Amino acid sequence: MWQFLARSLEAAAIFTFAGLGELVDQRGGILNVGIEGVMLFGATLGFIAAQNSNSYLVGLVAALLIGLLLGLLHGFFSITLGVDQVVSGMGIWIAGLGLTTYIGNPYTGPLGMERIQTIGGLSPFFYLGVVLVVALWFLLFKTSLGLKIRSVGENPSVAEVSGISVTAIRYGCVAFGGMMAGFAGAVYSLYYNPVWNYNFLMGWGFIALALVFFSMWNPIILQAGALLFGILWQLSLNPQLVLPGLLSRYVWRMVPFAITLLVLILISTRWFRTRWGAAKPEALGRPYLKE
């Protein structure tokens, strides 16, 4: 049972990293629907780098770098070129699916490295996730930088007039978002399930995206949602731990996705909507072009 819980918390950490990146993106007004693609890139290149250098550090740094690069690419498309953010995000996701399938294929199989040391039975990534959640909550709501990020996502024209560089803040947000998604992917492929296989993520990025909508753009709620879905995901992989013999394993694999859909419906109810509407970054998804 403890092992089940530990695995759940580690799954939660992956949702947390990817979700936090997307949350900061969206707080700055940029929607990146392609985090699954960034995660695939981070996971694949991190895996290859770690295996070739026999160093986890190298793998994680590689994942951060490719994440940064893809975040900036999304920024270039959506901030500088003013391309529709959904088109650009979809592009990054499909590019991730397509290119990592080809790049990673020769590395199909287990990572074959000694496991990362745990602290109190949990990977260091879980603790790192919690620390980041608190730090980002503080940054977003208690510092002037956080205020700038939020105002850029809320009303970029007003922010610009008050002397904030919308472009710089937004680039900062997408850079951070990309790095976090790349990192989340590497945590998956280097620790959570260190085996490379084609399109192995199977929806983690899209669930993380849904979690951000659910979180009302608050890191603390995001963490709670990530914990919930970490447990749920783990349960869908090992249903026999809780309900042996009930439903087949394939039906269980559908459960996290079905519950995500239910949650998305739930947050559309009027009670939730009035609170949600107040939290939603007003300029989310709209390109800002200076005239």
Place this chain on the structure above:
Amino acid sequence: MTIAGYQVGLKQRAALSGWQAALISLFAILVALVLFSLVFILDGVNPLAAYREIFSYAFVNQYGLVLSLSRFIFLLLSTYAFIIPARAGLWNIGMTGQLYVGSLCAYGVVYALGGKASQSVYLPPLLVIPLMMLAAAIGGALLGGLAGLLKGRFDVNEIVSTMLLNFIAFWLVSEMIKEGGIFMNPQGRSESFALPASLHAPTIAGIPFTVLIALALAVVLKFLFDKTRIGYQIKAFGLNPAAARYAGISPPAISVLVFVLGGAIAGLAGYHYFAAVPGVYKIARNYSYFGDLAFYGIIAGLISLGDPLAAIPVSLLFGGMSNGGRWVQGKLHMGFGLDYALLGLLMITLVGFQFFYRYQITWQKEEAHGDVAIPG
């Protein structure tokens, strides 16, 4: 910005004519192909030789051409599944799940009529084949309609919902065809039972008859978009949902409608590949490969700017290239996933080129007057 004595600037396009759009799209594809040749160079393969192999297999070789055309039909249907909601400003990336459910429904008809027992069971094709197609369309329409309803009634982001439904449908197929699922092959393989020979779809010169449906849909959709009231309402809603509401258009109804239509066509794509393509006639073990292939429909839909007729040559090109890419990776001993790499490169190039649909580059000699605009 000044480059070599020219004043280079950007100008927002007022309007984009058809030929300009076609030219930009052509440039985007060419740039993607140049990028794709880097993949060959990195693998130590001469890209020109590789392209010659790809295109000659895809469009000249007799066996390759039939496979290319089968993929073309599949991609064209996937493209339409994307285009219809896209006209209304909505993203259907759920063609994958819709085609899975569509194929399951088509096989459900055969199963209900006792077609699982043996490949030699006789079922009247004139009756059962239309039933299978109808079931496939309904199955796809239901899954699509669900996403449309969630969007229209609950404002659930359709990208997220269609993607979540893709995964649900993916596991549903596994449930049905693997580990004792009711559609599982009686010989115990992790694929569906084989279609009885009597239900193998008719072919025209080796090409599944579904080609006629796909091409007829091009005309029907063109007519629907350009000449009917519903087509106008879909377009108006896509351009400005708020204004459309004042014009008496019901947003939930439009979003359900476009997703039902798109889903039904995606369901037919599932019927086409798993029940009409010669040599397949089963829901294959690697069905997710075809699910991923359907994502080419997004690219083809974007490149053809939602025009059903323009989608035909684009789908033909992509169908041929993905088929040729798959073949050349075996022939030249390259890694698996060459067609996936092409998919990714095409997509990311196209995103970059989106810019040129909205802006044009102007350049002007420092001392001279008059704009010279290059298209693209």
